[in-house]
Amino acid sequence: MVSEEEKKSFVIKDKRGSSEPDSDASRETAGSSEVKKEGAAKNADKGEKERSKRSFPPIDFSTFIISLSSSAAMNLGGYQDPVSGHIPKNLDHAKQSIDILAIIQEKTKGNLTDEEKQLLDTSLYELRMRYVEEVKKG
Helix, strand or coil: CCCCCHHHHHCCCCCCCCCCCCCHHHHCCCCCCCCCCHHHHHHHHHHHHHHHCCCCCCCCCHHHHHHHHHHHHHHHHCCCCCCCCCCCHHHHHHHHHHHEEEEEEEEHHCCCCCCHHHHHHHHHHHHHHHHHHHHCCC
């Protein structure tokens, strides 16, 4: 059986972000019920800094259209599941994304740059053609 003293005793080791080898001085030992907030705050700050270093494309109308178009393309069977080898398709979701793009096209008429209009028109045309092909396949 485990004694009461052994039940209360535990060790917390936080090795995240530390390259120091394990030592007795770095251990929290028996009876300590408080978790050091400093270490948690340090790790949270470090994670935030790492996330802010990543570069993402600027969010603008074109990236929004590309995002919706990519979603529709994926639902039309645009990728193969690496585990199963299956090519998942969801025509209902693809149609919904295509319909959203069509609504955006209608509501933004006359307010887009030539490049934005071309991107939206081309994306919609290609997605609609692929959708029709997939529906015909059954």
